[in-house]
Amino acid sequence: MATASGTTSQVESAFAQQRVRRRTLGFYLRAAWKLRMSVIGAAILLVLVFIAVAAPILTPYTPEEGRITERLQPPAWQEGGSWSHPLGTDGIGRDYATRLMYGARIALSVGLLATLVAGAIGVSLGVLAGYFGGIVDSIVSTLVNIMMTFPFILLALAVIAVLGASFTNVVIVLGIGSWPIYTRVIKFEVERIKNLEYIEAGRVVGLGHPRLIGSHILPNVVNAIIVIGTVQVARLIISEAFLSFLGLGVQPPTPSWGYMLQESQAFMFSWSDVWLPTLPGLAIFITTLSINFVGDGLRDLMDPHQRASL
Amino acid sequence: MGAYIANRLFQMIIAVFGISVIVFVITNMIGDPANVLLPPETPREQREIFREEMGFNRPLIVQYADFLTDALQGDFGNSFRTERAALTIVWERMPATLLLTLAGTILATCIAIPMGIISAYKRHTFWDNLTTLFVVAGQAMPIFWLGLMLIIVFGVNLKWLPPSGYGDFGLDRLKHMILPTVVLGVFLAPVTERLVRSGVLDALTQDYVRTARAKGVKERTVLVRHALRNSIIPVITVLGLQFGQLLGGAVITETVFAWPGVGLLAIESIRNADFPVTQAAVVSLAVIISVVNLAVDLVVGMLDPRIRR
Numbered sequence: 001m002a003t004a005s006g007t008t009s010q011v012e013s014a015f016a017q018q019r020v021r022r023r024t025l026g027f028y029l030r031a032a033w034k035l036r037m038s039v040i041g042a043a044i045l046l047v048l049v050f051i052a053v054a055a056p057i058l059t060p061y062t063p064e065e066g067r068i069t070e071r072l073q074p075p076a077w078q079e080g081g082s083w084s085h086p087l088g089t090d091g092i093g094r095d096y097a098t099r100l101m102y103g104a105r106i107a108l109s110v111g112l113l114a115t116l117v118a119g120a121i122g123v124s125l126g127v128l129a130g131y132f133g134g135i136v137d138s139i140v141s142t143l144v145n146i147m148m149t150f151p152f153i154l155l156a157l158a159v160i161a162v163l164g165a166s167f168t169n170v171v172i173v174l175g176i177g178s179w180p181i182y183t184r185v186i187k188f189e190v191e192r193i194k195n196l197e198y199i200e201a202g203r204v205v206g207l208g209h210p211r212l213i214g215s216h217i218l219p220n221v222v223n224a225i226i227v228i229g230t231v232q233v234a235r236l237i238i239s240e241a242f243l244s245f246l247g248l249g250v251q252p253p254t255p256s257w258g259y260m261l262q263e264s265q266a267f268m269f270s271w272s273d274v275w276l277p278t279l280p281g282l283a284i285f286i287t288t289l290s291i292n293f294v295g296d297g298l299r300d301l302m303d304p305h306q307r308a309s310l
Numbered sequence: 311m312g313a314y315i316a317n318r319l320f321q322m323i324i325a326v327f328g329i330s331v332i333v334f335v336i337t338n339m340i341g342d343p344a345n346v347l348l349p350p351e352t353p354r355e356q357r358e359i360f361r362e363e364m365g366f367n368r369p370l371i372v373q374y375a376d377f378l379t380d381a382l383q384g385d386f387g388n389s390f391r392t393e394r395a396a397l398t399i400v401w402e403r404m405p406a407t408l409l410l411t412l413a414g415t416i417l418a419t420c421i422a423i424p425m426g427i428i429s430a431y432k433r434h435t436f437w438d439n440l441t442t443l444f445v446v447a448g449q450a451m452p453i454f455w456l457g458l459m460l461i462i463v464f465g466v467n468l469k470w471l472p473p474s475g476y477g478d479f480g481l482d483r484l485k486h487m488i489l490p491t492v493v494l495g496v497f498l499a500p501v502t503e504r505l506v507r508s509g510v511l512d513a514l515t516q517d518y519v520r521t522a523r524a525k526g527v528k529e530r531t532v533l534v535r536h537a538l539r540n541s542i543i544p545v546i547t548v549l550g551l552q553f554g555q556l557l558g559g560a561v562i563t564e565t566v567f568a569w570p571g572v573g574l575l576a577i578e579s580i581r582n583a584d585f586p587v588t589q590a591a592v593v594s595l596a597v598i599i600s601v602v603n604l605a606v607d608l609v610v611g612m613l614d615p616r617i618r619r
Binding site: 037142143145146148149150151152153154155157158159161162231234238241242245246261265268269270271274277278280281284285288289291292293296 | 321324325326328329332333336337339446447449450451452454455456458459461462466467551554555557558561562565573576577580581583588592595596599600603
């Protein structure tokens with residue numbers, strides 16, 4: 001018995017040594033230059049997160065209340081604008097900059113939470129299907145097949161129509177609608193890994209399924225999960241905005257960029273109000289763009305084939 | 311090959327069946343059809359009689375069996391709003407969706423293939439970086455906002471193009487198509503470009519390309535006939551498999567431009583709790599997506615004997 005557990009710890013420390021690899025400062029500097037777009041993206045993202053968190057400190061206004069007497073003021077740089085409302089006011093006199101800042105809260109939190117929900121479902125199913133194969137694989141593959149045959153946005157719309165539109169429901173729907181992408185990738189990865197020698201070795205020394213999956217398979221698919229997850233956050237932010245645009249997302253008066261776009265449609269008939277539909281869309285675009293740049297960089301960093309070129 | 315087709319057909323039937331269950335359950339949860347069909351002041355007893363007559367008071371599973379039997383014969387019931395056969399309404403809208411999808415795909419391909427080739431051939435140069443920037447920006451673009459801005463700029467204010475709608479057959483239709491096609495093209499082009507780029511990159515390292523160059527084939531011919539042609543199969547496969555997402559993009563585009571396709575119809579019917587139409591629309595889309603997936607699989611199998619099992 002003593003010998004057996006001794007072998008286990010030896011095998012494990014061998015694994016641990018394999019994982020550690022020292023890198024010099026020069027490596028990081030070179031990588032940062034090669035990945036400059038991702039570094040810029042990450043910086044913009046940090047600013048956005050800061051704005052979202054610190055919104056109440058950064059602005060004297062609240063997003064829900066407006067003065068009707070100050071309605072439709074243009075941004076400060078346009079004629080008739082003033083610095084008391086740097087980005088102007090909307091149709092009922094609410095400060096547009098304030099609403100955009102609070103909108104970042106909704107976008108970022110929905111995107112992140114929905115991605116976590118989808119990731120949890122998708123990765124679990126992918127690991128189970130890949131590790132156990134057979135009937136489990138068949139069931140999971142059928143589920144994935146069904147999901148892939150269904151325009152995701154219609155599913156989301158229909159479910160929201162059932163559950164009612166709210167923050168939680170949007171997170172649930174986007175999460176449930178977008179898990180198959182993880183399952184497909186993770187399943188193939190796990191199928192590949194489970195036949196490698198070190199898993200065989202772990203099995204021989206008597207590690208159980210949970211231990212093998214948790215300690216020896218999952219750590220090897222984490223990179224793939226992070227890379228997919230990052231890009232998914234951006235996709236789900238767009239989906240949330242579209243749901244809100246249709247009035248099926250987070251409910252007013254809570255400011256969401258998508259809903260602001262819907263409201264702005266009332267003012268699309270003249271050039272002078274064009275900032276109203278432009279700004280919320282730009283906010284979405286800048287957010288998703290910087291996330292995608294970060295995702296690109298993460299993929300380059302985490303994919304060993306690409307890393308060689310850094 | 312026969313067994314392979316049979317297996318794929320079986321998978322397809324299971325998928326469509328699964329979707330019919332999901333859509334049936336969801337639409338029946340949206341609301342009590344009696345509430346939708348009867349005026350709000352209808353007394354309770356009359357509601358009960360009505361539900362009894364329509365069979366809405368039976369267990370859901372019995373209703374589903376009925377629904378499935380009828381659906382298999384192409385009968386999804388009548389629209390609650392217009393009283394016309396739901397499937398007929400859906401298929402009247404199908405040409406508009408297919409027209410938009412086709413136009414968007416063509417535009418995306420025309421953008422993506424040249425860009426993909428240039429990007430791969432001039433790897434790590436200015437041109438590669440420029441196309442990559444375009445691709446990342448395209449993927450990050452909320453296309454419904456792009457559509458909205460195009461409407462505001464070219465439709466409402468410059469008045470160069472009609473802002474929305476379907477138009478009359480002919481030149482008018484073409485004018486109405488331009489903006490939605492651009493939006494759908496921007497939605498689809500980035501994915502396609504990425505596939506073409508990695509395909510061509512891969513092909514350029516292959517022996518047959520080296521051989522072609524060694525025997526003095528012109529560089530253009532090497533690129534188009536050897537590299538592109540060999541990398542196009544995976545592009546078709548992946549695009550075929552993502553046909554569902556393409557239709558998702560079409561749904562969004564139709565909504566923004568009031569383009570009278572199946573996507574817009576489905577969204578309207580969900581909002582109006584018009585279940586028969588929602589069910590007919592979603593099942594029809596699912597069948598089309600499955601058929602396209604299967605067709606792509608088979609065509610690719612014929613083109614590339616290595617895939618046949």
